[in-house]
Amino acid sequence: MTAGGPMRLDGVGRRYGARGPWVLRNIDLDLPRRSLVRVEGRNGSGKSTLLRILAGIDAPSKGRVTGRPRSAYVPERFPAALPFTAVGYLTHLGRIHGLRGPDAARRATDWLERFGAGGHARTPLAELSKGTSQKVALSQALLADPELLVLDEAWTGLDPAARDVLDRAVAERVAAGGTVVFVDHDPRRLAGAADARYRVTGDGLDRLPAGAVADAGSKGAGTDGHLAADDGALPSGPRAIIEAEAPGAARHLAARDLAELPGRPYVTRSPDGTTARLTVAAAHSDALLRALLAAHPPWHIRAVSQAPAGPSAATPGPPAGTAAVSPTSDDENRYP
Amino acid sequence: MIPLLRYQSALLLRSHRWLPPVLLYAALLAVGVQGGGPILDSYGVAAFGLLPLAAWLCRICVTSEPPAARSCTAAAAGPGKAHLAAVLTGSLSATGLALVGTAYVSLVADPHASDHRTAVPLLAAACAGLLTGLVCVLLGTAVGALCNWPVLRSTGWSILSGLLAALLLLVGGASPANAAVSGLVTGSAHGTVNLPWLPLLAGLLIAGAATALACRLSSRRI
Numbered sequence: 001m002t003a004g005g006p007m008r009l010d011g012v013g014r015r016y017g018a019r020g021p022w023v024l025r026n027i028d029l030d031l032p033r034r035s036l037v038r039v040e041g042r043n044g045s046g047k048s049t050l051l052r053i054l055a056g057i058d059a060p061s062k063g064r065v066t067g068r069p070r071s072a073y074v075p076e077r078f079p080a081a082l083p084f085t086a087v088g089y090l091t092h093l094g095r096i097h098g099l100r101g102p103d104a105a106r107r108a109t110d111w112l113e114r115f116g117a118g119g120h121a122r123t124p125l126a127e128l129s130k131g132t133s134q135k136v137a138l139s140q141a142l143l144a145d146p147e148l149l150v151l152d153e154a155w156t157g158l159d160p161a162a163r164d165v166l167d168r169a170v171a172e173r174v175a176a177g178g179t180v181v182f183v184d185h186d187p188r189r190l191a192g193a194a195d196a197r198y199r200v201t202g203d204g205l206d207r208l209p210a211g212a213v214a215d216a217g218s219k220g221a222g223t224d225g226h227l228a229a230d231d232g233a234l235p236s237g238p239r240a241i242i243e244a245e246a247p248g249a250a251r252h253l254a255a256r257d258l259a260e261l262p263g264r265p266y267v268t269r270s271p272d273g274t275t276a277r278l279t280v281a282a283a284h285s286d287a288l289l290r291a292l293l294a295a296h297p298p299w300h301i302r303a304v305s306q307a308p309a310g311p312s313a314a315t316p317g318p319p320a321g322t323a324a325v326s327p328t329s330d331d332e333n334r335y336p
Numbered sequence: 337m338i339p340l341l342r343y344q345s346a347l348l349l350r351s352h353r354w355l356p357p358v359l360l361y362a363a364l365l366a367v368g369v370q371g372g373g374p375i376l377d378s379y380g381v382a383a384f385g386l387l388p389l390a391a392w393l394c395r396i397c398v399t400s401e402p403p404a405a406r407s408c409t410a411a412a413a414g415p416g417k418a419h420l421a422a423v424l425t426g427s428l429s430a431t432g433l434a435l436v437g438t439a440y441v442s443l444v445a446d447p448h449a450s451d452h453r454t455a456v457p458l459l460a461a462a463c464a465g466l467l468t469g470l471v472c473v474l475l476g477t478a479v480g481a482l483c484n485w486p487v488l489r490s491t492g493w494s495i496l497s498g499l500l501a502a503l504l505l506l507v508g509g510a511s512p513a514n515a516a517v518s519g520l521v522t523g524s525a526h527g528t529v530n531l532p533w534l535p536l537l538a539g540l541l542i543a544g545a546a547t548a549l550a551c552r553l554s555s556r557r558i
Contacts, residue, residue: 016557055411059555073411075404082405083350092346095339096412140408150411 007031011063025203037181041200055150069147076153078137087121097144111139151182167283175262175287191237193281239307240285242278245300262287340421347400357392375445376524379465380517382437386472388502394426394480419554427477434469454527468516474539475513478546486557512538
């Protein structure tokens with residue numbers, strides 16, 4: 001039921017049983033396209049219930065959900081004692097997601113390989129380790145390019161390499177215009193990359209400030225060289241810095257062009273106006289590079305570097321690692 | 337719906353959980369349908385066994401996925417549709433066995449009434465036997481849909497209520513399955529063929545309502 005408008009929850013409530021206590025009540029939530037949403041809350045606070053409602057697995061007891069696009073869901077644990085091989089299961093799920101059989105099988109193999117589980121493609125699901133089962137669960141959701149991806153602690157049990165692959169896959173989904181909603185016990189998970197954060201408290205939902213450093217001084221295309229997107233802000237957490245020559249002159253870049261870029265990078269430009277420096281949450285860097293190179297006309301990439309995690313959200317300031325990667329002090333004071 | 341049915345039938349076939357009910361049904365046919373027995377009575381025996389068989393196969397199908405896998409399927413296809421596919425797979429596999437059972441009876445039974453003298457038209461008798469089998473499959477599907485997840489969630493209650501419901505539907509005077517089988521048996525005594533249209537209609541309505549309720553509940557339970 002792909003509707004034109006964005007997905008919305010209106011006064012959604014959920015309780016189990018006709019007289020059970022309300023797990024969630026009066027939840028209003030907008031889930032725009034091209035956004036990454038983090039949901040937080042204590043254990044047993046109703047996070048999973050909210051995620052199951054978003055994924056369409058559970059129907060709300062009250063209120064309504066409108067505009068849910070093609071969805072996929074990844075549970076925390078996937079101990080699937082199903083009589084299939086990994087690829088056999090994924091091909092079935094791919095078909096259920098609307099793919100043709102051969103296409104589903106090819107994408108299944110691709111995703112298993114990306115997660116480093118290509119060698120287990122022909123292994124029966126019952127014989128897979130916990131981590132590899134989780135990779136099958138992730139592939140099941142990602143192979144169909146869902147418009148809404150719901151991840152309930154999907155990183156649990158993955159090796160570090162596969163966690164990074166998942167971080168990037170999430171950024172790709174968002175860059176492709178999808179919505180990703182996730183819960184993870186690690187507060188640093190995709191730090192700085194989330195567009196919105198919510199906390200489930202009691203039976204309600206509170207919006208938290210997004211995981212970016214507040215950047216009060218530079219709203220709009222300021223004279224300090226910072227080309228602000230809507231809420232121009234330096235991402236917290238691990239970041240990547242991309243120095244690139246814009247097609248044409250960087251000074252002509254409009255804020256709306258930058259808002260379209262994956263990860264909504266924080267952009268400054270060099271004094272001569274030819275080179276732009278885009279700072280983005282590390283998880284989004286591949287998606288951003290891909291978008292820059294695929295643009296018409298394409299950007300020219302000068303350098304890509306990594307910046308360590310910045311200051312905490314409470315103390316806005318220049319990123320800690322800038323000096324190490326910035327050869328000119330000119331650029332340095334372009335940061336607010 | 338086709339990919340879901342493929343997935344569910346692959347689950348059913350590969351799990352081997354279909355073996356016990358199918359073997360029991362084969363045993364029922366082997367014991368209850370004697371070569372040269374009156375054909376309409378034999379169709380009655382074959383149909384009788386289909387009701388618990390269909391209920392059992394539906395139970396296997398709606399419980400074949402672990403909860404985590406069920407959530408993934410439900411997100412991809414919608415929980416109601418995913419559950420409908422499971423019930424349909426059980427029902428359709430029982431329908432396949434109804435065809436096999438009807439064919440077997442047609443081959444081995446004697447196309448005469450109980451007195452072994454009055455001839456019974458074979459084609460009409462086979463139609464009545466198959467329709468009676470379908471009535472039993474439909475009611476078995478209703479039992480399977482109502483006595484398992486998501487309507488009943490405990491295994492003990494599911495099996496107990498399923499057995500009881502199947503028994504009541506087989507012997508209860510008001511049951512369409514009982515009416516259809518009785519139609520065959522009385523037809524055999526009189527040498528006439530009764531086509532069970534009314535029980536079939538009732539069976540369709542009951543199975544449809546039961547499945548709709550189960551599918552509706554599938555997004556409202558854990």
